[in-house]
Amino acid sequence: MIALRCPYCQSEQLVKYGMTPNGKQRYRCRTCGRQHRENPGSNAYSDAEREIVLRAYQERSSLRGLSRTFGVSRNTVNAWLKKKP
Numbered sequence: 014m015i016a017l018r019c020p021y022c023q024s025e026q027l028v029k030y031g032m033t034p035n036g037k038q039r040y041r042c043r044t045c046g047r048q049h050r051e052n053p054g055s056n057a058y059s060d061a062e063r064e065i066v067l068r069a070y071q072e073r074s075s076l077r078g079l080s081r082t083f084g085v086s087r088n089t090v091n092a093w094l095k096k097k098p
């Protein structure tokens with residue numbers, strides 16, 4: 014399971030807070046009290062999360078499958094792949 018962080022304060026004290034209209038999990042941060050959606054942007058991913066996704070990519074070689082499994086956009090994964098040494 015990927016640990017999620019609050020994009021505002023980086024806290025991991027998140028509680029589920031309903032769903033967005035497009036079916037994404039919504040979270041509320043217990044530390045700062047703000048709400049946010051799952052995966053709001055590429056900078057919301059920790060190094061560990063990025064490693065998990067990139068490893069899955071190497072095993073499956075399907076960006077579409079990754080998008081479905083992790084909710085990561087193909088553009089995000091492509092950007093990570095370019096950054097990788």
Ligand SMILES: [Zn+2]
Nearest residue numbers: 019022042045
């Ligand atoms: Zn927070």
